[in-house]
Amino acid sequence: MSTSIKDNITQVKMRINAAEKKADRTTGIVQLIAVSKTRTANEIRKTYQAGITCFGENYLQEALAKQQSLLDLDISWHFIGPIQSNKTADIANNFAWVHGLDRIKIANRLNDQRNPNTEPLNVCIQINISNEPSKSGIAIEELADFAAVIEQLPRLKLRGLMAIPSPSLSDQQLKLEYHRLYEAKIHLRHSGIDCDTLSMGMSNDLECAIAEGATLVRVGTAIFGPRKNNNSRDTHD
Ligand SMILES: *Cc1c(COP(=O)(O)O)cnc(C)c1O
Numbered sequence: 001m002s003t004s005i006k007d008n009i010t011q012v013k014m015r016i017n018a019a020e021k022k023a024d025r026t027t028g029i030v031q032l033i034a035v036s037k038t039r040t041a042n043e044i045r046k047t048y049q050a051g052i053t054c055f056g057e058n059y060l061q062e063a064l065a066k067q068q069s070l071l072d073l074d075i076s077w078h079f080i081g082p083i084q085s086n087k088t089a090d091i092a093n094n095f096a097w098v099h100g101l102d103r104i105k106i107a108n109r110l111n112d113q114r115n116p117n118t119e120p121l122n123v124c125i126q127i128n129i130s131n132e133p134s135k136s137g138i139a140i141e142e143l144a145d146f147a148a149v150i151e152q153l154p155r156l157k158l159r160g161l162m163a164i165p166s167p168s169l170s171d172q173q174l175k176l177e178y179h180r181l182y183e184a185k186i187h188l189r190h191s192g193i194d195c196d197t198l199s200m201g202m203s204n205d206l207e208c209a210i211a212e213g214a215t216l217v218r219v220g221t222a223i224f225g226p227r228k229n230n231n232s233r234d235t236h237d
Pocket of ligand 1: 035164218
């Protein structure tokens, strides 16, 4: 790769700032998570040295191994992959955030297993925004009931909503779906749930997500370059 991680981060930050400006949003309001799945601990270290402190990982075993060699860094780890129930104890205790919450059973396990001497685990509820039958996430219609249950779990802190739209959407459809997610968050807030996070937007669509109210973007490729073996990793854990 010819461009360095540092240059890529500068580019991504410029894109975020430009999108914030264009949408009349406060500069610096959108948090950048570097998605480091399939990247080495050394790449994460370089990224950290370039000023990024939040990293997103999808595969538990891979993440735990890298965490072990990065203990000297003050990283906030975000688990952004699908969660299997036999993995919840490690996820509950080695991450500050979980973005893909979509089952009550998993929520209960994370709540029960989170170390009581630490801060509650920050969670986002994943919405199946494109309503794809095979995809993770709850239907937007189920959100109020689901959120009410999560709110009762003392070791979880409900921070907001997350979505991964279908990659085949037109720009206009994408905008609509991100807007629906934004409206769902506003509804939740009106119902008395104090959530502040909209986790939406990736390398290719962060401008659209920020225009529609994203507070946190999850960016991999635009920071690290193309992933080599990303499909073969899906069954990794
Ligand atoms: C891989 C991944 C990303 C990053 O995608 P890029 O297109 O590489 O920026 C963001 N969110 C989730 C949930 C992912 O799995």
